Amino acid sequence: MKSALCTLFCFMLLLMGSVLHAQEGGFANNSDQILEMLLGPGDSAGDLYGLTGTAGMSGRVYLKIEFDINSAKIRREALPIANALGSAMTSKRGIDMSVLLKGHTDSDGDKKYNRSLSLKRAESVRKYLVSKFKIDPKRITVEGAGEDEPVVSNDTSKGRATNRRVEVVNTTGSKSVSIPAPKKNTTVKW
Helix, strand or coil: CHHHHHHHHHHHHHHHHHHHHHHHHHECCCHHHHHHHHHCCECCCECCCCHHHHHCCCCEEEECCCECCCCCCECHHHHHHHHHHHHHHHCCCCCCCCEEEEEECCCCCCHHHHHHHHHHHHHHHHHHHHHHHCCCHHHEEEEEEECCCCCCCCCCHHHHHHHCEEEEEECCCCCCCCCCCCCCCCCCCC
């Protein structure tokens, strides 16, 4: 009995750590978190990660998909997050979901260049999902925001790294997407 309680306690600690990490700044780490944040709680699972009620991000999620400097090629280390999005979009709950992929950069470099680079990065994720997961390209639109919508200050290297992200917005059933402005002065811990 004691070992069962210890195992349960350890599991709960791991789950809570995952919840807290995903909630900070609206970033998700796996397909369950992505679905939870884009679609809300599942019918049978409930609010498994505690994200929809507390994160304030229902219908939108940030993914830490990393790219090399001045490149739109997805880094190998970022493929698990891209795969999580693909898995979410091809799962039973996500199979009919359409999304907007919105690329973001930090403030280093020329503003016009950053907008173009962010669009290329969003398009790179789209191509990856279409190729690897056979998702209909009509379900995925792309947009580049460049450096215009930081979630944290660009004054530090850590802040700039946080701002380089891909935002996913659930656009299912909507003709025009209303994207909420990112929270100002948000602190994200990695």
